[in-house]
Each structure stands twice: as structure tokens, then as C-alpha cells.
Amino acid sequence: LAKTTQPISMDSYEGQEVNITCSHNNIATNDYITWYQQFPSQGPRFIIQGYKTKVTNEVASLFIPADRKSSTLSLPRVSLSDTAVYYCLVGAISSGSARQLTFGSGTQLTVLP
Amino acid sequence: NAGVMQNPRHLVRRRGQEARLRCSPMKGHSHVYWYRQLPEEGLKFMVYLQKENIIDESGMPKERFSAEFPKEGPSILRIQQVVRGDSAAYFCASSGPMSSYNEQFFGPGTRLTVL
Numbered sequence: 001l002a003k004t005t006q007p008i009s010m011d012s013y014e015g016q017e018v019n020i021t022c023s024h025n026n027i028a029t030n031d032y033i034t035w036y037q038q039f040p041s042q043g044p045r046f047i048i049q050g051y052k053t054k055v056t057n058e059v060a061s062l063f064i065p066a067d068r069k070s071s072t073l074s075l076p077r078v079s080l081s082d083t084a085v086y087y088c089l090v091g092a093i094s095s096g097s098a099r100q101l102t103f104g105s106g107t108q109l110t111v112l113p
Numbered sequence: 114n115a116g117v118m119q120n121p122r123h124l125v126r127r128r129g130q131e132a133r134l135r136c137s138p139m140k141g142h143s144h145v146y147w148y149r150q151l152p153e154e155g156l157k158f159m160v161y162l163q164k165e166n167i168i169d170e171s172g173m174p175k176e177r178f179s180a181e182f183p184k185e186g187p188s189i190l191r192i193q194q195v196v197r198g199d200s201a202a203y204f205c206a207s208s209g210p211m212s213s214y215n216e217q218f219f220g221p222g223t224r225l226t227v228l
Contacts, residue, residue, distance in 0.1 A: 034216070043117070043204045043219025044156065087155060101146070101206075101217060103155035 004088045009108040018075045020107050022088030025069050033064060033071045036087045038106070044087060048073070075109075083111045115140065117207050117220035118187075125226045126195045134190040134223045138207030145188045146206045146217060147180055156204060162188060195227045 005023040012018045024033070032051050036044040048055055050062040050071070061074040075082060085106040118137040126132050138145050143163055148156040161169040162182035173180065177195075182188040192199055202224050206217035 041202075041222070041224075043206070043222055045219065046216055049216065101148075101156070101158065103148075103157070105155050 004090055004104050006086075006088050006104060006107045008105065009110070011110050011112060012078055013112050014079055015077050018078050018082075018109060018111075020073045020075075020086055020088075020109065021070055022073070023070050024088070024090045027068050027090050028092065030092045031068075031090050032092070033062065033068075034089045034091075035060070035062065035073045036089065036101075036103075038085045038087065040084075044103075047086075078109075078111045080111050080113060082109065084109060117205055117218050119203075119205050119220035119223050121223060122221060123224050123226070125228065127228050128196055129194050132192040132195050132199070132225055132227075134192075134203050134205075134225070136188040136190070136205030136207075136220060138188070138205075139209075139218055142207035142209050142218070144208045145182050146208075147188075147190050148204045148206065150202045150204060150222075152201075159190070192225075195225070197227045200225055200227045 010020060032049055034049040035047040037047050038044040048057055048060045048062045050064055052064050052068060055062045063072045063074065073086060085108050087103050087106040089101055117139055120135050124132055136145060145162045147159040149159055150156045158172040160173050160180045162180060164182055165184050177193045179191045190203060202222045204219050204222045206219045208217045
């Protein structure tokens, strides 16, 4: 499983755009990149997943360069409630079968008023 | 459509006792995963089960820990003769048969405290 590297922590202010970058230098051809969010005392929650270029949903965007050795989670106009730990995960999709997730230490995002 | 349910939410045990953690997956999900999270750390995979089968238990400690997912009823993570180092949050996740590799739905966790 590809190892990921993220910043330990980030601070931001309400209303700003936040970009969290994840490095995954040994990503494999059939690996996807997925981000999870975890609030204190809760289980992680799926945010977004992508393979290449750009993916956007109602809460975030995911930018993946051509070499796929890194990815950036972009949160537009954060609010105080976005304060959480964000995990970048890399792994293969296997249709009809699921596998374990490998979590790193994550990035603690703190949104300040 | 209820999400993944875990109980109890908090469990206190004395050293040497047994802890039983229960997980009911989302409706229609047949894959269950257990993870352990120590304070200030990310989640660590423990075991992956389907109904009546253990698929991958590579993250389970060799002794005292066991898991099952019977044909009927919730998945159970059992810790025998608990020690203080077992104190952690234990999360269960589930996914459906056609879910992508990374799309798992997590429960609220059980916080185990060993005195």
C-alpha cells in the first residue's frame, strides 16, 4: 500500500480557501486517492475520491497532477465546523471486494474566527 | 436508513476482564471492518469480515483478540483479559458488495477504558 505524507497541522480563518497537500510518491497505476474527515469523538467520514486531474463535489475539490505523486484537497470558504482531522488515503479499487484502509496521521485543520 | 451502529459507546473494564464490542453495519452492507485508534493517532486496521468469514485479520493482535460476523446479528470484537494498553477507540466500518475500495462508512466508535 502506498505511503502518504501530509502536514501535521494547518490553521486557517473562516471564509478562506484551504488546500491540504498529500504526497504519495510510490502510488501504483491502479491506486485511487481518497480523503476522509474526522471530527473529535466520531468515526471518519468520506469526503472525496479521485484518480487523476480534478474531481469536485458539493463539499470539496481534489486536484491530482499528471504524475499522480501528490494530491491536493481544496475546501472552499471554510467555516469553524470544518475544524477536523483530514486523512489522505491511497489504495486500489477492487470491484466486488473491499479491502482495509490505511490511515496515516492526518492533518489537523483548525479554522479560526 | 440508519448508519453503522456501535454499542456500547463507552465501556470501562478492569484489567483481566473481557470486553465485547458490537457493530451493526448499514442495511445492505455485507463487509465489516474493525479499526483501533489510539489518542493522537490515525486509525489502524484490525480485521475485515464478511458474513461468517474472516477475510483479513492481519491487523489483529495474535492473542486475546477475536472477531466474528455471524449470519444473524451484529459483528462482535472480543478482547479477553484486557490490559491498560487496550484502552482506545474502536471503530467499525461497513461497505456494500460493489463499494469502491476506499468508500467505507464508519460508526461512532466504542471508547474502551481499562482501569
